[in-house]
Structure formats: structure tokens, C-alpha cells
Amino acid sequence: MKKYINKLKGFFLLVLVLGANSCGDSYLEEVDRYSIDSESYFNSETDYYNALVGAYDLLQSTYLNVILGEIASDNTLCGGESATDVVAWQQIDDMIHTPVNAELKKLWEWMYAGVNRANFILEFQDKTDFEGKEIILGEAHFLRAYYYFELVKWFGDVPLKETRFVLGDETSVPRSPAADVYALIEADLKYAVDNLNYTAPQVGRATKGSAQALLGKAYLYQNKFTEATTVLDQLITEGPYDLVSDYDTIFETDGENNIESVFEVQYSDAEGAGFECLQCSEGNVAVGFNGIRNYTGPTFDSGFSFNVPTQEVVDEFEAGDLRKDVAILDIEAWATANSATYGEGNEHTGYFNRKYIARKGDLNTGDQNLTNPNNYRAIRFADVLLMAAEAYNRGEISDSKAQGYLNRVRERAFGTANDVTSTGATLTDAIAHERRVELVGEGHRFFDLVRTGRGAEIDGFTAGKNEVFPIPIEEIQFSNGNWAQNDNY
Numbered sequence: 001m002k003k004y005i006n007k008l009k010g011f012f013l014l015v016l017v018l019g020a021n022s023c024g025d026s027y028l029e030e031v032d033r034y035s036i037d038s039e040s041y042f043n044s045e046t047d048y049y050n051a052l053v054g055a056y057d058l059l060q061s062t063y064l065n066v067i068l069g070e071i072a073s074d075n076t077l078c079g080g081e082s083a084t085d086v087v088a089w090q091q092i093d094d095m096i097h098t099p100v101n102a103e104l105k106k107l108w109e110w111m112y113a114g115v116n117r118a119n120f121i122l123e124f125q126d127k128t129d130f131e132g133k134e135i136i137l138g139e140a141h142f143l144r145a146y147y148y149f150e151l152v153k154w155f156g157d158v159p160l161k162e163t164r165f166v167l168g169d170e171t172s173v174p175r176s177p178a179a180d181v182y183a184l185i186e187a188d189l190k191y192a193v194d195n196l197n198y199t200a201p202q203v204g205r206a207t208k209g210s211a212q213a214l215l216g217k218a219y220l221y222q223n224k225f226t227e228a229t230t231v232l233d234q235l236i237t238e239g240p241y242d243l244v245s246d247y248d249t250i251f252e253t254d255g256e257n258n259i260e261s262v263f264e265v266q267y268s269d270a271e272g273a274g275f276e277c278l279q280c281s282e283g284n285v286a287v288g289f290n291g292i293r294n295y296t297g298p299t300f301d302s303g304f305s306f307n308v309p310t311q312e313v314v315d316e317f318e319a320g321d322l323r324k325d326v327a328i329l330d331i332e333a334w335a336t337a338n339s340a341t342y343g344e345g346n347e348h349t350g351y352f353n354r355k356y357i358a359r360k361g362d363l364n365t366g367d368q369n370l371t372n373p374n375n376y377r378a379i380r381f382a383d384v385l386l387m388a389a390e391a392y393n394r395g396e397i398s399d400s401k402a403q404g405y406l407n408r409v410r411e412r413a414f415g416t417a418n419d420v421t422s423t424g425a426t427l428t429d430a431i432a433h434e435r436r437v438e439l440v441g442e443g444h445r446f447f448d449l450v451r452t453g454r455g456a457e458i459d460g461f462t463a464g465k466n467e468v469f470p471i472p473i474e475e476i477q478f479s480n481g482n483w484a485q486n487d488n489y
Contacts (some may be wrong), residue, residue, distance in 0.1 A: 042121075045130040051121045052136050055143045056205075058114035059265045061279040063286040064107055065150055066376060066443035067307050068092055070353070073445035074458050075436070077347040079308040081293070085346060089306065092469075095460030099473035099489055107154060108472050110279055111147045116164050118144035123163045138195035142206040142214070145188035149218060152181040153447055156468040156486060160184060170479045175471075182222055189215035193231075198240050203257050209239045210263040213379045213387075220387050221451050225395025232388040235262075236405075241381040243412050248326050250380070251355040253373060262379040269373040272366015281370045284356070288369025291358045292331060297340025300329075301358035303369055305345035309440070314351055317437050323413050327440050329354035353441040382409050382438050390431050399423040406431055409438060464488060 041047050070076045071093045078093035080086055088103035097104065121140040125133075151158045160176035161169070162184070192211035200207045212235040219228035235241070242259050249255040257264055265284075273281030291303010309328055317324040329352040331342055358372050365371045385405040393402035406427075407419045420430045435448055446458070455461045465488035476485055 042124045042127040044128060045133070048121065048128070048130075048133065048136050051117070052139055055114065055117040055121060055140060056266075058110055058117065058147070058279075059143075060267060060282065060284075061106075061110040061114075062150065062265060062378075063284055063376070064103065064110070064278075065154070066356075067286045067289060068103065068107070069443035069446050070307050070441060072458070073449060074310065075313045075440055075445045076307045076309050076353070077349065079306045079345055079347050079349075080304060082346050085304075086306070095458065095462070095466055097469065099470040099476065099485060101470070101472070104154075104469055105472040105474060106279070108151070108475065111151045111154075112165065114147035115144055115151070118147065119162065119164045132201075134195045135197075135201060138192045138211070139206045141188040142192040142196070142211050145185045145192070145211075145214060145218075148181055148185050148188075149214065152178050152185070153221065154469050155471060157181070159483070170475065171482050173482075175483050179222075182218055185218050186215065189218065204264060204266040206263060209235055209241060210379065212239070213262045213384050216384070216387055216391075217379075220391055221447075223394075225391040225397060228391035229388060229395065229397055229401075232384060232391065235384060236388060241384070243381055243385075243408070245412070247323050247412060250377065251326065251374070253359070253361075253375075256375045260381045261377060262381055262384060265376040265378050267373050267375050269362040269365055269371045271371070273370045274367055275370070278370065281366075283362075283365075283371030284374045284376060285370050285372075286376075287356050287358050287372035287374050288367075290353045290356050291369065292329075292342050292352055293345045294343030295340065296342075297335065297338050299338075299360060301360055301362075301364075301368065303358050305343075305348070305352075307353055307441075308345075308347060308349045309351040309353060310349060311351075313436070313440055316433065316440075320418075321413050321437065322415055323437060325354075327353070327355055327437070329357065355441045377442065380439075380442075382412075383435075383444075385409050386431060386435050386438065390428075390435075393424075393427050393431060399427055402427060402431065406434055409434060413438070462488065 042051070068089065071078050071089055078090045080089070083090060086103070088097070088101045091097040091101060092103070118140045122137065122144065125137050156178050157175040158181060159165070159169070159173045160181055161173060189211045192206065193208055193215065196206065196208040196211060198208050212231050216228045216232040216235065219231065240259070241262055244250060244255070244258055244260045250260060267284040268282045271282045273283065278285050288303045289306040291305070292300055293302065293305035295302040314328055330350060331352055332350050334340060335342055356374060358369070362371070362373050385408055389402040389405035392398045403420060410418045410420065420427065422430055432448070432452065436445060439445070449455050449457055450467050455467060456463060468486050470486050470489035471483060476483055
């Protein structure tokens, strides 16, 4: 769907809802200015399709969710040029963030923009009939679930609606309990599972497998282990997915949308962007931010040296693990071997997130650091196997099944059988270890720690506070007392 998203850049859907413009003061500000009269829209299949493209478009802004999910964890340090480079990220890294945080405000706004675009389609789902509409509606349900899942895992209780948010809702619509948000996520994903196929109409669009995987993940986040095993087993046994044989190929451009990809966020370097509107970029902004500072040499391009892996996560890899050199770039060793040069930024560790740093060969359209074409592998089959392993183990359902799924991932990682045979709590720790090294750099670590009660492993983490992030102060103010702030912020 990469080229189809580009096709509609500048289309009215990009300003259809509040929050797409980061200059707004509230995620509901000026909705009416950009509202489209339903009488003049949703009159054809093309209208529904174009609206769907608009709903997909906000996925590209989730580069922020990914990079902050690593920075907030014990996997990486914020880095950057100096300790004042993107202060909001530095604060999250140090767990001293407050409700006054411009980056959390963006995340809130952009995810609600995605919700509203999906809601716009679903609000008028019965207006016009055409063959194949159930596919578009299934994808709209998936996308709404995806955006709400991001909101609930970042902020906990959040405002919830199944129709478009409008100006004034901030003072009347309450923050719904997380359980209610998850209930809608589950309902949306079950609808998507029932109405989508394993093969998408276009590469990059959500499938039945995408919906099953996200549903299993939503169950896992709620400790609904039996439900998680059921849906994840269906995906594993009935879906068309498998592990690619060579881990090294996954994160290169020719490894995009392969047999291991259950859902990918599509990015392109065909259209440039600037810092005044990062969410407008069709490229993966995180890639440039992760990049090597002042780099000259082969293979890679320069970047801003944020999100630098720690020695601790490097040491987490076992001897013989083939994933280490794919996930982690040891810049000193690389520079020596390849006659490259580089600069050292803030909190320089000597390591970079090799999965998502800029490669040579893209078009460098606009600001080259903002338009990298690297897709984000949002849900990989390896993640599905490890989620299933965790559900079987932590739900005390079957440690043997858990071992089977875990060891399937490990065999690929070591190039030969390297089985874990432990059970119980020791197996739980082994699965957590495997998730860390398999998925490092992909934005999952903070939430894995929090949802399993291990947040205290993060430096500066305060129990009873840092499990979720603060509601942006602007939203609290605009709610006029309707929304209370998260505890201890």
C-alpha cells in the first residue's frame, strides 16, 4: 500500500481530523473546520477507499511510538547531540517526564487522529453498498483497534467513542476504563478476523492474520492467557506465515513484506518532508534519528545518534546468537574494518540500532534523515510465536507447547537446535529473555516489562506511576475538569 498512501498525500483526508496537525492545542481543536458533510461523501467505493487510505496514513506517525518504546526501556539511552537535544525524549529516558511533554502530546494527537479517521468510515458504513465493502470495513475496524491499543498501552484509561470525536466532547466524554477500551479493541479485531482474508487486496494492507495477531497481543496484555493461546494457535497453524531462514534479511528493503511479516507499516522515500511536519513524512523518521552521527563510509548514511543500545542489552545476547550483529552495530569495530569515520553524540555507547538505521541507496528526497523508506515490522511471526509461548507458560496451560514455540525461534537464531528445556518460572524468564534479544530495537521492551510487573528494572521507574504516561497537560486543561490526570503526575 506504500504507493497508494503517497498517491493521496495532500488529499483532504490529511486534515480531516484534529491531531493530524501538530500545531493544534487539543486533539479536538477545530474539528468542525475540517469536517466533511456525509451527504457529499461516501457515495462510492472510491470514497470509502480514499477514506481508508487516510486512516492508514497515521500509521506512519507511529515512528514516534517505536522509538520512545525503546528509549523508555532499559534497552537504549536517548542519545542525540547533547543532553538538551529533544528534551522531551531525554526526560522519558530518565523517567522524569511530566504532563508538559511535547512528544507525548504528539503521540496522543496522532493516535486520536487515526481513531477519528477510522471512526469516520465506520460511522457511515451503511451509506453506500458495493462488492467487497466488508474488506474495507474490516480494515477500518483493525485500524481503529490498532490506534486504540497504542493509546491504552501508553496512557491507560482514555476517552472512547465509536463515532467521530467532535468539539465539546473533551468536556463531556469521560476517560473510559482500560477494560472498556480493550473490550472495543477485541470486538473490532474479531470483526476484522471474520471479514478479512489472509491475503490482502494490496501489499501492506491489514489481513486476517494481522487482526489475529493483534487480538492475541491484546489478550496477552490483559493476562487473558487462554484466549491468547486460542487465537494465536489459529494464526500459527492456519496462517501463511513462517520464519524466514536468514534473520539478516528481515530488516533490509528486499526483506519487506515477506513470509514473516504479519503486519508492516509501509514507508517510502518518494516524497520529502521537513521538521515542521514530521508526521507528514512518507519516510520512517525513526531511521534518521537512530542513525550514526557524522558518518562517512560504506553501507550506512548519517543520522542523529538517538536511541543508542546499552552495553547491558548487548551483553544479553548469548554466545553464538546470530542475531547480535544484525540487531546491534558496533560502530568502532565497523569503522576499523571499513575505513569509516563517525562522530560521538550524547551518551555515546559505541552501539547503534542496526535494524533501523539509514542505509545508502534511497532517494534522499527532502531532508534525507526524514524520508528513509525502511518499513516498520510492526508484528513479525517470531513475535507471534513468542507471544504464544508466553501465554502457554504464564497461563500454566502447557509448558511443552511453550517450549516448542520458543525453541522454534531459537533454532533460527543459532542456526541449529539450541533448546530450552526448563519449565515454570525459569521458562518464563527464558521467554522474556528471548523476546528481548529477538525484538530489540523494535519498540516493545518497555511495555513487555510493565505488563509483566518488571518495570522496576528500568532506571528511575516509579511503581504506581510510570506504568503509564501522563495525559498531556493541554488535554487536561481543555477538558475543564472532566478528565483527571494519571496517578502521581
